[in-house]
Amino acid sequence: MFIERRRTAATAALLLIAGCAVILFIYEPRTASLTRPFAFLLSALGAFWLVNIWRKQADLHHNLVDARLIVESMPGLGWATDAQGNFVYINPSVVDYVGKSTDEFNAIGRTGLEAVHPDDADRVTEAWLTSMRTGTPFESVHRIRRADGDYSWFHAYGRPHRNQRGEIERWYGTTIDVDEKQKAQHRLADSERQLQILIDTMPVMIWCAAPTGEPIYQNPKLLEYLGASFEEIRDNNFGVVHSDDMADFQAVWADCVKQKTPLSIICRLRFNDGTYRWNRVTAAPLLGENGEIIQWYGTNVDIEELHQTQEELRSNAERLRLMLDTLPAFVWCASPDGQPTYFNEPLMRYSGVTLEELRGANGSGFAPMISSLVHPADAPVLRDRFEQSFRSGEPIALKYRHRLADGGYHLVDCRAKVLRDSQSRLFQWYGVIVDVEDETQAQTQLQKAQHQLELATRAASLSELSASIAHEISQPLVAVLTNSLATERWLEATPPNFERARNSARKAAEAANDASEVISRIKALFRQSGAAKSPGNLNGVIEEACILLRERIAASKCDLRTDLQRDLPDAVIDKGLMLQVLVNLIQNAMDAMATMNGAARLLEIRSKREDGNIVVHVRDSGIGLNDTEKIFEPFYTTKNNGMGIGLSVCRSIVRAHEGTLWAAPSEPSGTIFSFSLPMAEGEPDVQ
Structure with missing residues (x-):
C-alpha cells in the first residue's frame, strides 16, 4: 500500500509538468521565440526528474520486493498491524502454521489471540494491550495452536513504527519457534524442582558453602536436626560444633579450603534437644576449569549409634585382650592359610619370641614357628598335621615338645579349630596351647606307683593265697602221712595188726578226702560259683x-x-x-x-x-x-x-x-x- 501511494504521487507530478509545457506552447505565441526553449528546457528537466523518480521508485520497488522475500522466507512468523492492532500483513509462515489469512484474523476481531493457548491468552492479551497503550516493545513467550490443533511454544517480539510526529503508524513483529528450547527449559526446571524436592526430603543432611567456606544452603533435614535457622548457622557457622572439637574442626576445614581438598572429619554436633551427637562431616569442592573452587557440597551423617557400637567393640576387644593375656594358657590365631595373626603375651613370654619373629622374615606361615619352637623330633609330624588341617579345615589336636625361653623343652597339648563364614569358607583359626609337662610327669609317676602297687598287691595276694592254701591243705596231708606210716607199722608188726592197719588206712583216705574238699573249695573260690546270682x-x-x-x-x-x-x-x-x-x-x-x-x-x-x-x-x-x-x-x-x-x-x-x-x-x-x-x-x- 505504501508503494502504491508513492507511484500515484510520481504520476501526478509528471502530468503537472507536461500540462505546464503545453500551456506555454499554446497560449504564448508572441513570445514563442523565448518561451519555447524555456519550455523545452523545462520539459527536459521534468523528464530527467521523472526518470530519476522512476529509477528511485524502481530501486525502491526492488528493495521492497527483496524485503518482502526476506520476510516471507524467514523461518519465523512475520506480521504487521496498524496502530489499532489490526493485521495488515502476515507472512506465509503464519498462514501455513495457523491456517488463516489476514482477513480471517481481522474478521475475528481478536488480532489472532484465538490461536494462543487458553492458559496463556490472558497474559498475552494484557501484555499486547499494555504495549499498544504505552508504545513500549511487545515481548511474550506463549503457546500457539497449529492448524492441526497441536500447540508449540513461540517467542513473540513486536516493535512500533512512528511517523515524524511520533505517532504510531504500524507494529512490526516476528514470532520465533522456541518449542524445543522451552520444553528443554521446562524439563530442566522440572529436574531442578525434583532435585530440590529430593534434597529437601531425603533423610540425609546436605549443605553447600561458598568457595571460602561460608554456608549458602542447608536442607530442611539438617536445619531440623540442628534446631536452628539458616541465618543462625550463617552468622555462627561453628556454633553447632562441640567446644572440645571446634578447634580441630576449624583447622581441618581451613586447611581443606586452602588446599582445595575434600573434607572428612568426625566431630560432635549439637542436636535439636541440646545434646551433642557424633557426626561424620564430609565435603568435596566443585572446581572450575581454572582450578578455582566454585562451590562446596557436603553431607552430615549421624553416627552416634555406630560410634557407641565401635566404642563398645573397642572396650570389648580390650577386655578380651586382657582376658587372653591373663589366661593360664597360650592363645594364638592364624589366617585360613596358616599365617599367624595373633599370639597372646603369655605365649610370647613362654617362648621368648615376639609375633613378628614367629611370622618369619617373609611371612611364611607356621614354618618359622615350627623350626624355632618345636623339638626337632616332633617337627615333621607337627608340620604335616598343620598343613593337612589348613588344607581341609579339620581340627588340630596333638602333643609336642615346645621350646621354652630358657632353651628347655616342655610337653604341650596344642588344639585348634577353624571358624567358617556364612558360605562355609575358612575364616580364622583359633588355637590354644597348654603346658602339660607337670601333668605328664605326675601321670608317669602315678602309673609307676600304680604298677608297683599292683605288683605288691599281686605278691601279697599270692602270698596270702599260698599261706591259706598251705594252711588248709597241710592238716589233711599230715593226717594222710601219719596214718600212712601207722598203716605201714601195723602191717610190719609180728603178727601184723590188720585191723589197726585198716583203721589207719581209712583215716588216711578220710584225710585225703578232706584235702580234696579243700582243693574243690579253692576252685569254687576262683570260679565264684554259688548262690550269689x-x-x-x-x-x-x-x-x-x-x-x-x-x-x-x-x-x-x-x-x-x-x-x-x-x-x-x-x-x-x-x-x-x-x-x-x-x-x-x-x-x-x-x-x-x-x-x-x-x-x-x-x-x-x-x-x-x-x-x-x-x-x-x-x-x-x-x-x-x-x-x-x-x-x-x-x-x-x-x-x-x-x-x-x-x-x-x-x-x-x-x-x-x-x-x-x-x-x-x-x-x-x-x-x-x-x-x-x-x-x-x-x-x-x-x-
Missing part, C-alpha cells in the same frame, strides 16, 4: 564299669562309644563277677591301643539280644591278636608285665554263668571280645 540287666553293669574306669579312659585318649539296646532283657548274673569281666575286657582294650601314636583310639561297647541270648561286644582299634584262642589259656600273656590269668578267669566266670566268651579280629584293625549269657527265665524271647 540273681536276675540283673547287663546295661547297668556296663555303665558302672565305664564309670569306674572313666578317669583311665580319659587319660588314655580313647574315644568311648556305647550302643546299648534299651529293652535288653535280664540275665541271671553275679553282678560283682560280671563287673570284674567287663572291667578286665575294657582294660585289655585300652592296653591294646596304648602304643598307637597319632592314630584314632576307638573303644566301642555294644549290647543286644541275639538268638535267645544276651550278647556283649567290646571292640578296640588296636594292633590286633595273632591267636584269638590261645590268649584264654592260663599264664599266657602278650603284655610285658602280665600274669596271663585275667582272660582265663573271665572265661571261667562266664562259663560259670552258662555263657561263652570268645575273641575275633575287627576290621580294619583291632579285636572284638564278645560274651553271651542266657536270658533269665520268664523273659520273652522276642527279637
